[in-house]
Amino acid sequence: MDLRKEVTAAKLTDDLVVDILSRLTYKDFCRCKCAYKAWSAFSSDPDYHKKLPKKVTTGLLYQARDKSAIPLVSLSRDDGEIDGILADVPHYEHLEFLDCCNGLVLCKYKSSYTSPGICRFVVCNPATREWRVLPDTFVGTDSYRHTTILAFDPSWSPHFYVFNFSHSLVDKLEMFSSGGSTWLVDDKWDPEITFSWRKPQLFLNGMLCVQIDGQQVLVFEGLETMSYDILPYHYTIDLPFDSSPVNSFTDGCFDKFSGILHYALPDRSGRSIIVWTLDDYAHRLLHWTVKCHLNMEDAFGRKDLVYYDNGGISGASDWFWNCDYRILALDLERELVVLSDNKTMKLISYNISTGELNEIRDGIEEHRYYVPCYSELPAQEPSV
Known part of the structure; x- marks a missing residue:
């Protein structure tokens, strides 16, 4: 074989690799990402991720208190709710x-x-x-x-x-x-x-x-x-210094984008969600910087998103911080934030690009964000 005519993935430019991957189904693309780590990074690259296959049934897994079935609530309007996952x-x-x-x-x-x-x-x-x-x-x-x-x-x-x-x-x-x-x-x-x-x-x-x-x-x-x-x-x-004391009263959310740790939390007024990024993590400098603010005031169409409870007998009137919503999932790659609206008792999604809220379903049970993986489970190791 003429080695000069040999073509390998290592010799292809990133643009050409992305063009090839963009022609795959999402399922095959996921398998390719698992096989070659460098290709996985393309999904987080702002210049490439919009070209790559993205048709996928992302959703929220949950289980009722009676420990019954574990359904998947799809975040795609075309798929509806998928039971018995x-x-x-x-x-x-x-x-x-x-x-x-x-x-x-x-x-x-x-x-x-x-x-x-x-x-x-x-x-x-x-x-x-x-x-x-x-x-x-x-x-x-x-x-x-x-x-x-x-x-x-x-x-x-x-x-x-x-x-x-x-x-x-x-x-x-x-x-x-x-x-x-x-x-x-x-x-x-x-x-x-x-x-x-x-x-x-x-x-x-x-x-x-x-x-x-x-x-x-x-x-x-x-x-x-x-x-x-x-x-x-x-x-x-x-955590970011300016995330306190809000994170004492509610949970934020982590995400990985471009291989970097991100953290999202409502600000003290509740009118925006602050997204921080942990810069230079590989060098252990551990410096949080603000990446962006997501406007919740415009999304909900109101300013009164936070209220306070008192601290009990003779306690301060503004002691306990409450917010009308809670962050369940942050997916910057898909420009998506999943929220639970405690006022309407509904699950909603926030589109980062458009700033719009969309209702997913009634109920605010505990959920976990789910994105399918098409790689096989590792084989069972024999006991010694």
Whole structure:
């Protein structure tokens, strides 16, 4: 073969690669992004992402309080509501939706034969109809509170990770990697680090970022070492200084765009959403800068978006900050913000380009933002 005539992806210009990728279906494009990390970055490039395939059923996953079916509320008007997205998961008497991340869904399950204190998890990919059962873990009685988080990014690694924080009499952190076959336990976990199920979280460039109580973000790095039974390391970074004290009363939202961590939160008046970006993260300078303001006053058509409760007996009249809306999801690539309107009890979407609000559905149950992933789950590793 004449090597001078050899053509490889590395020799093609970015413009030509984007032109080729733009001719694929969205499903095939997603598979290509998983195979070659450099192509994944095109989706976040402002010059390229509008040319690439974007037809996808993004949506919101939720589960009613009675722990019934886990439907997907589509954000596309053409698709409507898609029920039974986890229909191919083996039937369990109790299937509880916990989390989703970049197309994978994490659930906890049990049956009438499950021993007390045993916790069982299953990770599913609804787009490919695959599921994987994780090894049992002992978390104590149901009266103990735990927070379980799923971390997955097919453009970074084919493996997924599960973090199970147990807030019991003995605080501990259990971690599972699909590259291994057992849970790793950090029994020296700091019990002062606490957060709720609703706290913002994001998996970015191999780093799990979770907002903890207060003005900080907990970051885990070195997750790939878990396959060798080595615990990842963690540290904290501060949120934007000017996001306080609003984030003491409501949750913000993380997003990754152009490979950079973004954070969105209403301002103190509620009339705009501030989006910050964490610049120079790779060099650990950790400097937040304001990227943009999203005008909620024009979107809602009113100025009175915030009200205050008093602090109890003899308390200050403006002690507790309340906002009419809450941010559920931020997707800068698709120019979309998903909000819950606490005044009308509806889910709504905000179009960043047009500044318009669109009603999605009634009800403001706890939701998780879902974008399908078409890469296959990693094969089950044999137990040692």
